[in-house]
């Protein structure tokens with residue numbers, strides 16, 4: 431996003447051949463809420479690309495620490511406002527961890543605090559996209575069936591969606607390389623949360639083996655997932671029309687462009 435959220439983001443997207451964009455509206459590793467620049471917001475709002483916002487990595491609605499919970503709520507409220515201003519379709523949030531408290535207490539807290547936030551939003555607000563994690567620690571949601579209690583705690587609110595990260599799912603034990611591995615994972619997802627809830631894919635290969643619970647992304651086709659599962663993903667009916675976002679390694683345009691080129695080839 432160097433050079434401005436809109437200017438920099440769209441320039442980079444064009445450079446790497448992106449057809450969708452995910453942005454951070456604040457420092458992803460902090461709580462500070464960045465101010466907006468209306469002319470930069472307008473560029474994204476008026477662009478043809480579907481845009482998504484990724485909330486801060488620090489957000490955790492399952493935290494037993496009241497300060498973390500309050501900051502999480504205010505951070506996601508801010509991300510939601512910013513997302514609406516840039517015309518984003520959704521805000522991606524990590525499903526979080528219970529840390530030291532029982533899972534039931536974390537889920538009750540999500541019901542009490544996150545549901546009112548969803549209910550305060552207008553009907554046409556960007557979606558809140560829950561992203562299951564790789565499964566380290568007391569993660570509330572790693573495998574796709576664990577989205578069930580989360581959706582229940584949020585009463586299947588219409589603004590709820592899912593962002594499926596392939597590296598996280600693989601690390602959590604979904605063997606996407608197995609025969610029917612991709613189809614089984616997607617079928618389980620649809621069975622758990624219903625149709626049309628899958629709104630975004632984070633397409634990342636994995637540096638680690640299936641079930642490792644490690645969240646280390648790799649470039650597409652260069653890791654333990656390999657290319658074939660991405661082709662299967664692209665061909666599955668539950669994924670029709672769902673944008674793919676890469677969060678792969680690389681500090682220059684070259685590896686990201688290569689990842690996008692591979693995905694474009696695989697979609698046929």
Ligand SMILES: [Zn+2]
Nearest residue numbers: 561595632677
């Ligand atoms: Zn991700």
